[in-house]
Amino acid sequence: MTNGGPIIRVQALRKVFRVGDVDVEALRGVDLSVNKGDFVAIVGPSGSGKSTLFHILGGLTAPTSGSVSIDGTDLATLSENGRTRVRGSKVGFVFQKYNLLPTLSARDNIAIALDIAGKATEPDASFQDVLRFLGIEHRLDHKPRAMSGGEQQRVAIARAIVNQPAILLADEPTGNLDTASSDAVLALLRDLNQRMGQTILMITHNPEAAAYANRTVKMRDGRIVS
Amino acid sequence: MVNQLVAENLKHRPVRTLLSIVAIGIEVVLILTLVGLSRGMIDEAQRRARGVGADIWVRPPGTSVLSLSGASMPEKMIAYFASQPHVVVATGSIVQSAGTGLDNVQGIQIEHFEKMSGGFRYLEGGPFAGSEDLIVDERYASQNKLKVGSRWKVINREWRVGGIVEPGKLTRLFLPMNLVQDLTGNTGKISQIFIKLDDSKNTAEVVAAFKANPQLAGYGIFSIDEYTSLWSIDNLPAIKPFIFIVIFIAVTVGFIVVFLSMYTAVLERTREIGVLKSLGAQPGYILGILLREAGVLGLLGAVLGVIFSFGTRMLVARFAGAMLVQHIVPDWWPYTTALAVGGAMLGTLYPAWKAVRQDTLEALSYD
Numbered sequence: 001m002t003n004g005g006p007i008i009r010v011q012a013l014r015k016v017f018r019v020g021d022v023d024v025e026a027l028r029g030v031d032l033s034v035n036k037g038d039f040v041a042i043v044g045p046s047g048s049g050k051s052t053l054f055h056i057l058g059g060l061t062a063p064t065s066g067s068v069s070i071d072g073t074d075l076a077t078l079s080e081n082g083r084t085r086v087r088g089s090k091v092g093f094v095f096q097k098y099n100l101l102p103t104l105s106a107r108d109n110i111a112i113a114l115d116i117a118g119k120a121t122e123p124d125a126s127f128q129d130v131l132r133f134l135g136i137e138h139r140l141d142h143k144p145r146a147m148s149g150g151e152q153q154r155v156a157i158a159r160a161i162v163n164q165p166a167i168l169l170a171d172e173p174t175g176n177l178d179t180a181s182s183d184a185v186l187a188l189l190r191d192l193n194q195r196m197g198q199t200i201l202m203i204t205h206n207p208e209a210a211a212y213a214n215r216t217v218k219m220r221d222g223r224i225v226s
Numbered sequence: 227m228v229n230q231l232v233a234e235n236l237k238h239r240p241v242r243t244l245l246s247i248v249a250i251g252i253e254v255v256l257i258l259t260l261v262g263l264s265r266g267m268i269d270e271a272q273r274r275a276r277g278v279g280a281d282i283w284v285r286p287p288g289t290s291v292l293s294l295s296g297a298s299m300p301e302k303m304i305a306y307f308a309s310q311p312h313v314v315v316a317t318g319s320i321v322q323s324a325g326t327g328l329d330n331v332q333g334i335q336i337e338h339f340e341k342m343s344g345g346f347r348y349l350e351g352g353p354f355a356g357s358e359d360l361i362v363d364e365r366y367a368s369q370n371k372l373k374v375g376s377r378w379k380v381i382n383r384e385w386r387v388g389g390i391v392e393p394g395k396l397t398r399l400f401l402p403m404n405l406v407q408d409l410t411g412n413t414g415k416i417s418q419i420f421i422k423l424d425d426s427k428n429t430a431e432v433v434a435a436f437k438a439n440p441q442l443a444g445y446g447i448f449s450i451d452e453y454t455s456l457w458s459i460d461n462l463p464a465i466k467p468f469i470f471i472v473i474f475i476a477v478t479v480g481f482i483v484v485f486l487s488m489y490t491a492v493l494e495r496t497r498e499i500g501v502l503k504s505l506g507a508q509p510g511y512i513l514g515i516l517l518r519e520a521g522v523l524g525l526l527g528a529v530l531g532v533i534f535s536f537g538t539r540m541l542v543a544r545f546a547g548a549m550l551v552q553h554i555v556p557d558w559w560p561y562t563t564a565l566a567v568g569g570a571m572l573g574t575l576y577p578a579w580k581a582v583r584q585d586t587l588e589a590l591s592y593d
Contacts, residue, residue, distance in 0.1 A: 060504065060587050081508060084586075088506020099501045099590065103234035108227070115227035116507045159505075 007166055007199050008034035008057065013066035015052050015222075026052040028222035029066070034167075039193040039200045041210035044219035050203045051171065053219070057201065058091050058169045059083035071166035088117050092160030092168045096175035098152040100144040106155040107140040110162050117163045127162060133195075134158050134188060150181030157188060161198060168192070170202040174209055186212040228511070232518045235491070246487040247526045250570060253480035254531020254562045259538040260472050261558050264465055266551035272454040277395035279343040280420035281429045282436070283453040287444030289417075299445075301407075301416050310435070312428045315342045318416040320406045324380045324399055329366075331380050331399040332417075333406030342422045343395050350374045351389035354402050359388030361400040366393075369544070381409055477569045480527070484520055484573035492516070492577040499581050500589025509582040516578040517571055524570030528563040 010032040017024045027049045034040055044050045055061045056068055059075050062083070068075040071090050075083055093099075100109045111121035123131075131137040134154045144152050153173060160168055170189065174182035190212045192198045202213060210216050218226045236243045275283070284307065286299040301318065308316035317338035324331045336353055340346060346353070349364055351374035360380060362372055367390045372378055376387045380399060391400075407413045423432060429449045436447045448456070459465050492499070502512055535554060542552040 055587055058504070060590070084503060084506055084508055086506075087504060093504050095590070099497070099504070101231070101498050101501060103238045104231060108230055108234075112227050112231065112502075113505050116502070116505050116511060121227045 006033045007036040007038075007071050008032065008201070009067070009069040010053075010057070011067045013053070013056065013068060014064045015049075015056060015061075016064045026222055027056070027063070027066075030219075030222070030224055032217065032224060034199065034201065036166075036199055037193070037197045038215055039190065039213045040202070041213035041216045042201060042203045042219060043205060043207070043210050043216055045205065047221075048219040049222040050219045052222075054169055054171050054201070054203050057167070058093060059087045089163065090166040092163065092165035094153070094156050094160050094168065094170040094173045096172040098144070098149070098156045098176070100152055100155060100159070102144050105141050105143055106136060106147065106151075106158075109144070109155055110140075110159045113159045113162050119163070123162055130161065130196075131158060133191070148181070149177050150184055153177060153181070153185050154188065157185070157192070161192065161196075166199065168198055168200045170200060172204055173202065174204070174206065182209070228515055228518060231515055232522060235495075235515075235519060236522060239491070239494075242487055242490070243523070246483055246523045247530055249483035250480045250524055250527020250566050251530030251534050253476040253569070254528050254566050255534035255538055256476040257469075257473050257562050257565070258531060258535035258555060258558060259542075259552060260469055262535060262539065262552040262555045263542070263550060264459060264462070264469065265555055266553035268457045268459070268462075269553060270551040271457045273394055274396050275454050275457070276450060277343060278339075278420050279422060281423045281426050281450055282421040282433055283446075283448045283450060284419040284421065284436075285446035285448070286417070287446070289446065299416050299419065301403075301414050304416070304419055307419055307421050307436075310432070312423045312425070312432050313421055314424050315422040316419060317342055318403070318419040319396065320403055320410070320412060320415065321397075321417040322381055322406055322410055325382060329399065330397060331360075331401055331406065332397045333401050333403035334396070335403050336400070339396075339420075342420060346389070346391040346395065349390045349392060351387070353389060355388050356386075357402070357405060358386045359402075360385035361389040361391055362387055363391050363393040363395075363398045366398040381406070383409065473565070477565050480524075480566060480569040481573040484523060484570040485576065487523070488516060488520060488574045488577040489580075491519070492581045495581075496584065496589050496592040499584055500586050500592065503584075503586040504590060512582055513578050516574050516581060520570040520574035521567050524567035525563065527570070528559075528566040531562060531566065532559055 010030055013027050013030040014025070015027040017026055030049070030053060042050045042053065056063050056075070057070065059078070063076050066076065070086060073086055073090065075086060078086065101112065104112065110123065114121050114123065128137065131140070134157060136151060136154050136158060139147060139151055147155070173189065174185055177185060186209055189200055189202065193200050202209070204210050217224055289298070299318070304316050304318045307313055315338055317335050320333040322331050322333065346361070354361065360378060366372070367387070370378070372387050372390070374387055374390060377384050378387055379385070380401070385401070403416070407415060423429060433447055433449055436442055499512060539552040539554060542550055
């Protein structure tokens with residue numbers, strides 16, 4: 001579902017890593033535009049640069065050159081703290097390994113995202129519908145170790161969207177899940193996009209997962225090839 | 227929310243948390259015990275000095291009020307003081323180490339001493355009945371399980387416990403003065419003289435008169451108020467530096483324990499710190515979590531240390547010498563709490579700085 005103008009604008013994006021004495025060019029001039037409400041799958045083999053693009057889009061690392069605009073904010077010009085601020089307000093992450101805080105219950109894992117954003121730690125009433133929609137409203141008082149991988153990933157999705165971010169970045173969200181759980185999580189992401197208009201960028205090397213998106217971007221050798 | 231995370235983090239590693247709290251508790255109890263002992267011994271000494279009932283206390287030249295033994299004053303000076311205006315009773319004692327720990331025994335002229343102090347209150351037995359009799363106070367007796375008739379070795383000689391008295395007068399062990407003098411080769415010599423006046427209001431006048439006497443030059447002549455005020459930390463030359471050294475060592479130990487604990491915690495939580503950063507947590511937020519954890523450790527450690535100090539008081543009362551008295555010192559609780567919390571936070575600064583400086587990407591890929 002596409003319902004707005006570009007929310008992500010990437011132009012001439014380059015990223016060079018120094019590995020020992022060797023410069024490794026992970027991104028070689030990437031241009032990408034994603035509209036608000038898009039569900040984009042970024043696919044490509046290992047080393048194609050999709051993870052690096054994900055990290056730059058999420059403000060986890062700075063580009064070497066080029067520009068990256070998220071909801072009108074150019075990440076390339078921001079300091080580490082500035083990028084952290086953008087992460088808190090405009091970006092939600094879903095990781096392959098869920099990355100929930102093991103000492104907190106599902107409810108508190110969601111609440112801490114609100115706390116970091118400086119909001120009240122009790123989600124508003126409308127979010128209860130999201131929790132029901134994600135099928136975790138009855139599991140909120142459990143800690144991650146008491147939950148299945150699929151449940152943990154659904155909590156991670158809830159945490160990622162509780163602050164209503166401009167974009168949801170999902171890095172191999174089904175990489176650790178069995179087929180049934182994978183299908184459930186992917187269907188949820190699609191529904192989130194369709195029902196709530198959530199802009200989603202998902203990295204995957206699984207074509208079946210990519211099929212849930214309404215647009216697929218292929219990467220190879222640090223470039224977008226289609 | 228942060229408080230919830232702090233609590234859960236501390237509960238997540240209960241052994242590490244408990245060890246940190248116990249270590250801080252030991253830091254605190256070290257300080258509280260030392261201060262409590264210093265104050266307890268001083269207070270007890272003051273109380274027993276007042277228990278003598280004297281208005282004026284005379285010490286030989288060149289001696290400290292804190293010296294435990296020695297006899298360098300002629301006994302005949304007692305008669306001299308007894309003959310002075312306003313003096314009702316004058317008596318003396320010879321102080322000698324009992325031979326065990328810090329305990330000392332005082333040889334007294336029991337009739338004069340009782341007249342001056344209002345008399346011993348005997349809980350068992352009575353005054354010296356023979357040349358073998360020893361009087362002990364109730365605390366010394368219970369600590370050493372003595373009863374009237376028990377045999378007890380003091381100054382390398384065995385004595386019979388002839389009386390057990392209520393504590394609070396001069397010391398805890400008493401022998402006849404002449405016996406102590408003879409046994410220690412100090413015949414005719416005493417350690418101090420106590421003087422009771424017809425009216426305490428005359429004390430200043432009499433002290434001034436004694437001090438004006440050139441024959442008494444060099445003698446320590448004190449009113450009882452002046453004498454007891456000399457029993458203070460400031461007049462115990464080594465105590466203050468000793469207390470500061472122990473405080474320094476205790477705080478250093480607490481600092482190191484918390485440093486190691488928090489350093490390990492930060493290493494262990496590398497990925498979690500990465501997650502918090504990915505959620506937009508600024509350095510101050512992460513710093514706040516770790517400092518609050520340290521603060522809680524310090525606070526709980528301080529509380530435990532206070533509880534421990536009641537335990538050390540019990541141990542001192544039960545197993546240490548009768549001259550050792552430990553007081554509970556509530557006025558020091560805020561200081562030790564501040565030291566424990568401050569030390570814990572200081573020990574957290576480097577691990578916290580390391581956590582804040584961690585690269586988010588590297589932290590997220592940490593296993």
